[in-house]
Structures are given as C-alpha cells and as structure tokens.
Amino acid sequence: MSETPSSGEVNNATQNAGPTGTSATSSDEQLSSLQKQEESYVPSAEVKARAHVADFDALYEKSIADPQAFWAEQAQGLEWFSPWHEVMQWQAAPPQVKWFLNAQFNITVNALDRHVKHGRRNKVALLWVGEPGGGQDGATTAPERALTYGQLLRRVNQCANVLKGLGVQQGDRVTLYMGLTPELPIAMLACARIGAIHSVVYGGFSAPALRSRIEDSQSKVVICTDIGYRRGKRINLKGAVDEAVEGLESVEKVLVYRRDPATTLNSDLEIDFETALDAESAECEPARLDSETPLFFLYTSGTTGKPKGVVHVHGGYAVGTSYTHKICFDYHEDDIYWCTADPGWITGHSYVVYGPLINGATVLLAEGALDFPDAGRWWSVIEKYGVNIFYSTPTAIRALMRFGEEYPAKYDLSSLKVMGTVGEPINPEAWLWYHKNIGHEKTPIVDTWWQTETGQFMIATVPSYPTKPGSPGKPLPGIEADVADKEGHPVEPGKGGFLVIKKPWPAMMRTIYKDPERYEKYWNTIPGLYSAGDVATKDEEGYIRVMGRADDVMNVSGYRIGTAEVESALVSHAAVAEAAVIGKPDPVKGENIKAFVILRQGNEPSEQLMTSLKQQVREELGPIAIPGEIEFVGSLPKTRSGKIMRRVLKAKELGVEPGDISTLED
Numbered sequence: 001m002s003e004t005p006s007s008g009e010v011n012n013a014t015q016n017a018g019p020t021g022t023s024a025t026s027s028d029e030q031l032s033s034l035q036k037q038e039e040s041y042v043p044s045a046e047v048k049a050r051a052h053v054a055d056f057d058a059l060y061e062k063s064i065a066d067p068q069a070f071w072a073e074q075a076q077g078l079e080w081f082s083p084w085h086e087v088m089q090w091q092a093a094p095p096q097v098k099w100f101l102n103a104q105f106n107i108t109v110n111a112l113d114r115h116v117k118h119g120r121r122n123k124v125a126l127l128w129v130g131e132p133g134g135g136q137d138g139a140t141t142a143p144e145r146a147l148t149y150g151q152l153l154r155r156v157n158q159c160a161n162v163l164k165g166l167g168v169q170q171g172d173r174v175t176l177y178m179g180l181t182p183e184l185p186i187a188m189l190a191c192a193r194i195g196a197i198h199s200v201v202y203g204g205f206s207a208p209a210l211r212s213r214i215e216d217s218q219s220k221v222v223i224c225t226d227i228g229y230r231r232g233k234r235i236n237l238k239g240a241v242d243e244a245v246e247g248l249e250s251v252e253k254v255l256v257y258r259r260d261p262a263t264t265l266n267s268d269l270e271i272d273f274e275t276a277l278d279a280e281s282a283e284c285e286p287a288r289l290d291s292e293t294p295l296f297f298l299y300t301s302g303t304t305g306k307p308k309g310v311v312h313v314h315g316g317y318a319v320g321t322s323y324t325h326k327i328c329f330d331y332h333e334d335d336i337y338w339c340t341a342d343p344g345w346i347t348g349h350s351y352v353v354y355g356p357l358i359n360g361a362t363v364l365l366a367e368g369a370l371d372f373p374d375a376g377r378w379w380s381v382i383e384k385y386g387v388n389i390f391y392s393t394p395t396a397i398r399a400l401m402r403f404g405e406e407y408p409a410k411y412d413l414s415s416l417k418v419m420g421t422v423g424e425p426i427n428p429e430a431w432l433w434y435h436k437n438i439g440h441e442k443t444p445i446v447d448t449w450w451q452t453e454t455g456q457f458m459i460a461t462v463p464s465y466p467t468k469p470g471s472p473g474k475p476l477p478g479i480e481a482d483v484a485d486k487e488g489h490p491v492e493p494g495k496g497g498f499l500v501i502k503k504p505w506p507a508m509m510r511t512i513y514k515d516p517e518r519y520e521k522y523w524n525t526i527p528g529l530y531s532a533g534d535v536a537t538k539d540e541e542g543y544i545r546v547m548g549r550a551d552d553v554m555n556v557s558g559y560r561i562g563t564a565e566v567e568s569a570l571v572s573h574a575a576v577a578e579a580a581v582i583g584k585p586d587p588v589k590g591e592n593i594k595a596f597v598i599l600r601q602g603n604e605p606s607e608q609l610m611t612s613l614k615q616q617v618r619e620e621l622g623p624i625a626i627p628g629e630i631e632f633v634g635s636l637p638k639t640r641s642g643k644i645m646r647r648v649l650k651a652k653e654l655g656v657e658p659g660d661i662s663t664l665e666d
Contacts, residue, residue, distance in 0.1 A: 040466040041435070043444050050417070051464035052327050056474075063477035070478050071506055074323045075100060075315075078110050078358070081288045090504050094516070095523040097504045098292050099316035106286040107295060107318045108193045111357035112153040113286065121150040124362045126182045127336070129381060131229040131368030147182055149360075152189075155182075157284035158277040159190035165280070166221055166253050170195030170287060173297065175219040177201045177210055177241055179228030180367040183257045183273065184343050185353045187223045192295055192314070195287040199297040199309070202344025203228055204235065207243035209307075213299045214244060214251065216309060216514065223255040223273065226263040231372040238263065245269070291315025297513050298346055300452045309513030310452050312349075318358055320456035320507025324476060325355035328446050329389045329418050330463045336415075338364040339391040340378070346452040347422050350507075351391060355456075370396055375403035379411040379438075386415040390438075391446075393423035395578075395638065397430045402577040402600045408437045418463050420446040424643050425546045427568035431469035447472040449499075449546055451532060453522065455507030459544055470568065471545040479505055483538045488526045493540045496547060496562065501530035535562055552646050554583030555590040561625055563646060569620035570595055570627075573613055575603040580636050581627065582650045595627040596636060596649060605632035 043051075053059055063070040068087040075084075081104035089098045115123070130143035147155070168174060174191050176198055178184040184200070191198040199217045201210050203225060214222065222245060228235040238256060245251045256265060257273035265272060295317055297309040325331060337356055341347035356363045364385060370378050378400070382390060400407070419439055421431075426447055435441055444463040449472040450456060459481055461473030475481040480502035482490050491497035508530075512519040525531040535547045547553075547562025554561050563581050570579035578598040583591035597613065599605065614626050637648040 040468050041444075042466045043464055044442060047330075047417075047444055048464045050332070051330050051462065053462045053464055053477075056462055056465045056477075059477050060474070064480060067478050067480075067503065071099070071319060074478075075319045075506075078105075078318060078322070079114050080105050080291075081109075084291065088504065088506075092523065092528060094520050097508065097510065099319075099504075099506045100291040103291040103315060104288045105291045105315045105318070106193070106195075106289050107314045107354060107358070108156065108189050109286050110318055110322070111189065111354060112149060112156060115149040115360050116153050120360050122148050123360070125149045125152045125357060126185065127362060127364045127385065128182050129364065129366045129385075130181075131232070132373050132377070133229075133232060145182060152182075152186070154282040155186050155277065156189040156193060157282050158280040159186055160193040160284045161280040162255070162276045163190060163196060163221065164194055164284075168194065168196050168221055170289070171197065171294070172221075173197045173199055173217040173219040174221045174223060175199045175201060175210075175214050175217060177203055177205075177222065177224045177237060177244075178257065179203050179225040179235070179237060179259070180342055180365055181225065181257070181259070182365065183225065185357075185365075187255075188296075188343065188349075188353055189357075193284060193286050195289050195293060197294050197296055199299065200344050200349070201299065202342060203237050204344075205240070207240040210240055211244035211248070213307065213309075214248060216299070216307075217297055218250045220250060221253050221255065222251055223257070225257045225259060227259055229368060231369045242266065289314055292510070294510070296349065298349065298452055300346070308515060308518060310346075310509045311511050311513055312455050312507070313510055316506030316508070317350075317455050318354065320505060321350045321355035322358035324457040324460075325351055325361075326359055327462055328448065328457055328460050328476070329391070329420065331356070331359055331361060331389065333360070335361065335388040335417070336364060336386055337361045337389045337391075338366065338381070338385075338387045339420075340366065340370070340393070340396065341391075341422070346455070347391075350455060351422075370400065371403070374407070375400055376407040376410055379408045379413060382413055382416065383411040388415055388417045389420070390416055390418075391420035391422060394421050394426035394430055395423055395643070397421070397426070397434050398571065398578045401430060401433050402598070404601065405437050413438055413440065416443045418446060419443050420448060422448050422450075425449075425472075425548070425564045425568075426470065427564070427571045428469035429568070429572045435469075449534075449544070453509045454501075454505070454532075455509060456505070458501065458505070468543050468545075471539075471543045474542050474544065481544065483536050483544065484526065484529065486526065488529050491538075493538055496535055496537050498526060498550065499532045499534040499536040499544070499546065500526060501532065549646075552582075554581075554593060556583070556593060556624060561593075565621060566593060566595065566617065566625050566627070569617045569625065570597060570613060572620060573616045575599055575609060576613070578636060580644045580646055580649060582646050582653065584629075584650075584653055586628075592628040593625065594629040594631070594653065596631050596633050598633060598636065 072087045084100035084103035086101040124146045126147045128145040132142045174196050176187050188198050201213050224241045226238040254270045255273045256270055292313050295312050295314045299307045299309050339352045343352055446460055448457045449459040458479050459472045459475050461467045483497040484500045485497050533550055535550050536544050538544050548564040552563040566581045567579045570576050577600045581595045584594050586592040610630050617626050637645040
C-alpha cells in the first residue's frame with residue numbers, strides 16, 4: 001500500500017506511509033513535473049467484452065453523485081445478519097467515521113459459509129505451492145496442497161474452537177508469525193470468526209521487532225510456524241518467537257505449526273497447532289459482530305518512522321476490498337488468481353485473503369523467492385497452474401528484468417487475462433517490459449495506488465479503460481481523489497501537488513491503535529482532506545501519476561523534483577535494472593541529486609556508462625535533473641514488502657541515524 005508493499009508491499013500502494021506534513025514542498029515554489037507524458041494503451045474488444053465495468057466514466061459519475069447509495073449497493077451483495085440503519089456517519093474534527101451503522105456482520109461468513117452453502121463447497125479456495133525442494137534433502141519438485149471451500153471452513157472452525165478453548169474472546173489480540181502456507185489464512189480467519197483481532201507480523205522480522213508488536217497489541221496468544229523456506233534455506237521462525245515472548249506477561253499460549261516433525265515444543269506455554277485442531281469440532285458458529293468491530297491491527301513503518309498499529313474493521317473493509325478486487329481484476333468464477341504478496345502486508349490481507357475469498361476465488365499461494373531455483377520460477381508457476389490474474393510489485397518486475405527476456409520466453413503465459421502492480425510507482429520502462437514479455441502486448445495491466453491505511457484500491461485503471469504507463473490511472477468509483485496545494489486547493493493539470501482524498505470510503509482505517517493523535521494528522525495536515533503523504537500530478541484527462549513520497553521531494557536550484565521521476569529516467573537506460581535517488585545538501589543548489597544504480601546482467605560500471613546515464617536523464621527530464629553523483633551498487637535497502645528505503649541511503653550518506661529499520665530486508 002501501498003509495507004504497503006509493495007506495495008507497500010506498499011504502492012503505488014505506499015502501504016507503510018503516514019502523513020508526513022508538507023515541509024518538503026512548503027515554500028511557494030511549485031513542485032516540478034519533468035517527466036514526459038506517455039501514450040495511452042487501449043484495451044482490446046475481447047477485454048472490453050469480458051469486463052465487469054463497461055462504462056467506467058458513467059459509473060464513476062453515478063458513484064460520486066451519491067456515494068452512500070453507491071456503497072450501499074455494493075454492500076447489498078454481501079450477507080449481513082441484520083441490515084444497517086445508516087450507510088455512513090462522518091465527523092471531520094476530530095476525524096471519526098462509521099460505515100453501515102448498527103448492522104451485524106462477520107467477514108468469515110462472506111469468505112467461507114456462503115460459498116459452501118451456495119455451490120462452491122468443492123471449489124478450490126487455496127492452492128498452495130511450496131518452494132522447489134520444500135526443504136527436503138534431494139527433492140527437486142515443489143510440494144503442493146489444495147483446500148476446497150468446504151475443507152477451509154472446517155479447518156477455520158477447528159482453529160477458532162482451539163482459540164476459544166484457550167480463553168480467547170471477542171476483542172482479544174492474537175499475533176501471527178508464520179510462513180506462507182495455508183495455515184496463515186486459516187489462523188487469520190479463525191480469529192475473525194470469533195471476533196478476536198489478529199495482528200500478522202511478517203515471518204522474517206527480527207525478534208525485537210516481533211516483540212515490540214506483541215507488546216503494543218498485548219496479544220494473548222501467538223501462533224507461529226516452526227520453519228519457513230527461502231532460496232533452499234530453512235528459516236528458523238520459532239527461534240524468533242522464543243526470544244520475542246520471553247518474559248511477556250500478556251502471552252498465555254503459543255500455538256506452533258510444525259512443518260518439521262522433529263521440532264520440539266520447549267515449554268508448557270507451547271501447543272502443537274495440528275494436534276490441537278484435529279481434536280476440535282469442525283462446527284463453530286460465527287460471532288454476530290457490529291460492522292465496526294475491529295478485524296485486525298497491522299503494524300507498519302517501513303520507509304517512515306515508528307511502527308503504528310493501523311486498525312481495520314469487519315464491515316466496510318469487506319465491502320471495499322471485495323468490490324475493488326472484482327472490478328479491477330475483472331475477476332470471474334473460473335479464474336485462477338495469484339497475488340505474490342505475503343499476508344504479512346496489507347496487500348496480503350486485502351488481496352490474498354479477504355477480498356478474493358469473499359468473491360469465491362481460487363487463490364494461489366506460492367512460497368519462496370522469485371528467482372529460486374532460477375529467474376523463471378514465477379513464469380513456470382503461471383504456466384503450470386494456468387494463472388489468469390497475476391498481481392505483483394514493480395520492484396519484483398525490475399528485479400526480473402535484470403535477467404533478460406530469455407526466462408519468460410521459455411514459458412507459456414497465454415493464460416493471463418489481467419496483470420497488476422502494487423508497491424511503488426511503476427516506471428514506464430518496467431511497465432513496457434511487463435507488457436511485452438509477460439503480457440505479450442495484449443494483457444491489460446492494472447496499476448494500483450493505495451495504502452495500508454486506505455485498506456482498498458483507491459486509484460487504478462480497470463481493464464476495460466485505456467491505460468498510461470507510469471500512471472495508476474483515475475480514482476475508482478466512490479473515491480474522490482485529487483492533487484492539491486498545501487492549502488488544499490486543486491493544482492493545474494500537469495503541476496505537482498499533494499495527493500489527497502476528499503471524502504471517507506468504506507475500507508479506510510478507523511484509528512491508530514493507542515495513538516489517535518497520529519491518526520488525526522492524516523486529516524488535519526491539509527485540513528478537511530486525507531493527506532496520503534505522496535506527491536503527484538494529474539493530467540488534462542484526469543490520470544494521476546505519483547511522483548514519490550513528500551519526504552523524498554528534492555529541492556534542486558529552486559525546482560522541486562520527485563525522486564520517482566529521476567529514478568524512472570535512469571531505469572529507462574538499457575543497462576539499468578533498478579535505481580534510487582536522494583537529495584544531498586548543497587550550498588549552491590540547495591540539494592544535489594545522488595543516484596544509486598543496479599545494472600542489468602552483462603553490464604559493468606564504467607565512466608563511459610556513467611556519462612551515458614547522465615545523458616539519458618538529460619534527454620528524459622532536462623539538465624536540472626541530472627545526478628551530480630552516481631554510485632553503482634549491488635543492492636538497495638528495501639522493506640520486506642519491496643519498497644526502497646531512501647531514508648536509509650540518505651542517513652548513511654549524511655552520517656546520521658536512519659531511525660526505525662525493523663522492516664528492513666535482511
């Protein structure tokens with residue numbers, strides 16, 4: 001969102017972002033957009049015929065004319081124990097929102113029970129693919145598992161009964177620290193079933209980072225996996241949990257899902273996950289919950305400061321995620337859907353677990369790295385399972401670009417009907433590579449902008465609508481987004497400003513756990529508007545292009561330039577796979593641009609190449625954006641959701657502390 005995470009994880013979903021204030025562009029100087037406008041790509045007649053949204057503009061106008069009626073219509077497609085008395089109630093100062101007031105609801109009824117009752121009992125819900133080898137000595141194939149909706153409901157009920165037996169009640173918190181196996185969504189859904197609040201912590205965070213999140217949420221139970229697999233190595237997840245829970249009074253039990261039978265349970269605190277579930281009934285009545293009942297906390301920091309517990313609720317979140325999943329991916333009943341995000345990030349919550357399962361999808365989960373055992377791993381999965389909808393990050397696409405076109409060329413990717421991106425703004429060059437080599441210049445690309453805090457897609461181009469490389473598109477139905485100055489006034493087309501949302505939407509966060517003042521800043525940084533913390537432009541046709549975080553805007557000789565534009569210009573060079581830029585203090589220019597560049601395979605650093613890169617930026621953006629320094633590197637600091645942590649690069653350059661780096665990828 002987008003740890004958002006890209007998305008952020010993350011996001012275009014700048015998923016880990018908070019309102020950062022307007023200090024980066026608080027002078028009277030106009031934020032400058034130097035990037036060239038890209039041509040539009042028009043969807044084929046076949047794509048338009050398949051689309052759920054035939055006339056996007058008409059639907060959007062209808063939704064904005066009466067947003068409450070629009071969202072009520074979407075909500076009526078879900079199952080409610082009792083209906084709402086009022087669609088939405090909004091108070092701007094201090095910001096407080098409620099959706100579907102006084103309705104009774106449970107998100108798991110919509111993700112599980114109604115499918116089992118209405119013809120999908122034997123449809124595959126989760127199709128899991130392990131890492132090739134699966135950690136087994138001498139094995140070369142990837143382990144596989146499939147759970148139908150009927151089987152998934154039974155296992156969720158058993159897990160929910162275990163939690164109830166451990167004394168977990170509505171409102172209690174449960175921390176999940178697990179590998180990417182079906183047991184993670186099972187545990188999430190089990191918490192939701194009984195009204196407990198899950199807090200998923202990505203299985204790879206350090207023990208101190210995990211402990212801080214358990215402490216803040218005061219979790220009663222921790223559910224973990226003993227080990228995970230990545231690039232042929234065993235990841236000791238339980239070891240981090242052992243360290244994290246030591247001495248924590250709130251934690252009463254630890255449920256351990258053992259993938260290795262030899263894993264020992266070390267104390268009276270620990271219970272075997274499988275044994276406990278097997279002993280329980282497969283029947284568990286879902287709790288009848290007020291629609292505003294908290295569903296989960298998701299702690300996010302990533303590219304910004306201290307981790308914050310974003311709170312989402314059952315009702316509005318279910319409506320927003322399921323609707324946007326359906327229209328943005330043109331999801332149909334027989335589609336195989338694969339989002340490469342881990343449920344440890346908001347993308348995994350909204351578009352791996354809840355949104356797709358509410359829509360009755362077959363969701364593919366694939367454990368392991370994108371380039372293990374080789375850079376064709378993802379493309380082989382698409383071919384083998386006939387994936388129709390594929391959703392991943394610009395960071396991953398750029399990483400795979402490094403290996404060239406030979407890997408995707410080995411595989412039949414013709415099953416793909418829609419492709420998506422999430423995480424950071426996708427630069428046009430990566431978009432075009434994706435379009436050509438994965439989509440074979442016919443599969444529509446849905447670029448999405450959203451955040452952990454927004455819960456759902458906010459800006460995107462549905463498959464039936466023309467797309468522009470580098471732009472996520474237009475605000476989705478029911479969403480009023482704009483680009484504004486620091487006083488909240490809309491800026492002229494083509495001019496830079498702050499990305500803002502004008503009115504509430506169903507899946508928006510309700511607060512920051514224990515920190516309502518931090519939540520209020522989202523709505524009072526630019527009074528009356530939700531400030532996303534991103535800078536952007538909007539063209540004459542209304543397409544929005546995200547230029548980067550407000551904190552990352554550089555002041556170069558009076559021009560305020562977004563990092564994303566310079567990075568995109570660098571990546572447009574044939575030798576470059578990835579790039580990150582920062583502004584360094586300069587007594588003459590204000591700031592000097594420094595670029596960190598990862599080269600594609602087969603290219604070596606040289607003075608000649610450095611000159612060529614600077615010339616590329618000059619041609620793309622003009623002389624003002626030419627980096628004063630270029631450093632060739634083998635890697636960039638990123639969150640585990642894939643977003644570049646520019647503040648870490650800047651802190652290292654300036655010799656200062658980088659702040660919270662708990663989400664930094666190892």
